[in-house]
Amino acid sequence: MTTSPFYDVAVIGGGINGCGIARDAAGRGAKVLLLEAGDLAQGTSSASSKLIHGGLRYLEHYEFGLVRESLSERERLWAIAPHIIWPMRFVLPYVHGLRPRWLLRAGLFLYDHIGGRKxxxxxxxxxLDRHAAGAPLQSEFTKGFVYSDCWADDARLVVLNARDAANRGADIRTRCAVTGFRREGGEWHIEAGGETFRARAVVNAAGPGVLEVLEAGHIPDGRKMRLVRGSHIVTARLFDHDFAYFFQLPDGRIFFAIPYEEDFTLIGTTDADHHGPLDHVAASAEEIAYLCDGANRFFQQQITPEDIVWSYAGVRPLIDDGSGKPEAATRGYRIELSDESEGAPLLNVFGGKLTVYRHLAQEAVDRLATRLPLTPNSGWTADTALPGGEFHFAGFPAVAEMVAERYPFFDARTARRLAHAYGSDVFAIFGDASSLGDCGEDFGHGLTAREADHLVANEWARTADDILWRRTKLGLRFSPAEAQALENYLNERIAA
Incomplete structure (x- = not known):
């Protein structure tokens, strides 16, 4: 008779919260299983605005605690992942007739000082008419402010948390959907991917699908989540500098325009209640038109939907707090642990945002530590680097220069991409390669078989989409024929 694998903690959900919790628990000595129905970061966690930020607009909704928590996390995350997170300066133009200048300045003063910025x-x-960031704007925008936040590669942040969890003993199972789970004999029995797993505790970190997971476990829950769709568009580059923009619109909403992947501009996001399925979330024609119209209010260079090279959308799982407008719904989170009288622990994560994932994970594992033999209140993730980030953030330019010098056969753009994606791990991936030929098949745009093999062996990639849109953003550059060649290679490699 086959014995089911046994774990201390089974985490359901391979987004940022699930992978963050798996990493924290594994680092505290737990035997961890992570179950993800698709690819890591396949949903909301790869469809964000790519920012590690305090949420300046949340101050208007009096969410001071969330803003403070988020701001305090910015520099922590930058320090542990300086290859995939870095500072960015944001330009906030003053718009006559909207929020007064004194209010903007007061909000930014608070933003600078409540989160421990160092x-x-x-x-x-x-x-603005004397500043580089003013040149691409319409002439009416003459005054503004410049403040700091951080940019992040959201999908890679998820994968690096999973990698670190695996390095600490976690069992990461992708494309392994949970079909049911039940308490039995003081433990959980979880059906997933045709197997039965056993665990002392279950963590439900399924993001927008958190209530669906509860249904799979036949666990009644009367709460409601508010699913809010955030859509983004990507165009050819609209400006030639490194500043991002934070724009305010007459309807009270805001959006960003961010330099993206060197040759593009990322514009977003919207806030629309989402009522459809979660497996194929896409930006609607109305949302795309809204973002184009918003950009055209500010930039001299006008855009239409025909100028969009890529669009994407993600569903934010927000706590339903009764807010009238989706943009006003809280971005806070709630962690709930089942009562001891119910038997084996079940911990549910409701809500959350990319910036606070590490703190959320620490709090979640602290809660589990009250019921499991785990190190309590350790906080170890606050200053332990993610894979490839084992250097001070001020040292990233030196790492990027070393990559370019060590592998001169890569063009400058590819060398920068590799340094950002993998940090110091680049040297383990490419080793003593001295020519492009040493890296195997060249799929184009700097992607070689050696990199693809690493992503399959160490980062759970299985398809061309996994590599082109989540492990990298080379999908912006690959032709359909090039993507198919990569798909064919992966199919042959995985089948072998």
């Missing part, structure tokens, strides 16, 4: 630069008042 390394990031403070806010400045700027005259």
């Amino acid at each position: 390394e990031l630069r403070a806010t400045e008042t700027v005259v």
Whole structure:
């Protein structure tokens, strides 16, 4: 008779919260299983605005605690993952007739001071018609502010948390959907991927699918989640500098325009209640038109839907707090642990946002530690680098330069991409390669078989989409024929 594998903690959901919890628990000595129905970061966690930020607009909704928590996490995350997270300066133009300048300045003063900012630069008042960031804007925008937040590769942040969890003994199972789970004999029995797993505790971190997971376990729950769709568009580059923009619109909403992947501009996001399925979430024509119209209010270069090279959308699982407008719904989170009288622990994660994932994971595992033999209140993830990030953030330029010098056969753009994606791990991936030929098949745009093999062996990639849209963003550059060649290679490699 086959014995089911046994774990201390089974985490359901391979997004940022699930992978963060798996990493934290594994680092505290737990035997961890992570179950993900699709690919890591396949849903909401790869469809964000790519920002590690405090949420300046949340101050208007009096979410001071969430803003403070988020701001305090920015520099922590930058320090543990300096290859995939880095500072970015945001330009906030003053718009006549909307929020007054004194209110913007007061909000930015609070933003600078409530979160323990140390390394990031403070806010400045700027005259836009004398500033580089003013050149692409319509002439009416002459005054504004410049403040700091951080950019992040969201999908890679998820994968690196999973990698670190695996390095600490976690069992990461992708494309392994949970079909049911039940308490039996003081433990959980979980049906997933045609197997039965046993665990002392279950963590439900399924994001927008958190209530569906409860249904799979036949666990009644009367709560409601508010699913809010955030859509983004990507166009050819609209400006030639490194500043991002934070724009305010007459309807009270805001959106960003961010330099993206060197040759593009990322514009988003929207806030629309989502009522459809979660497996194929896409930006609607109305949302795309809204973002184009918003950009055209500010930029001299006008865009239409025909100028979009890529669009994407993600569903944010927000706690339903009764807010009238989706943009006003809280971005906070709630962690709930089942009562001891119910038997084996079940911990549910409701809500959350990318920036606070590490703190959320720490709090979740602290809660589990009250019922499982785990190290309590350790906080170890706050200063332990993610894979490839074992250097001070000020040292990233030196790492990027070393990559370019060690592997001169890569063009400059590819060398920068590899340094950002893998940090110091680049040297383990490419080793003593001295030519492009040493890296195996060349799929184009700097992607070689050696990199693809690493992503399959160490980062759970299985398809061309996994590599082109989540492990990298080379999908922006690959032709359909090039993507098919990569797919064919992966099919042959995995089948072998």
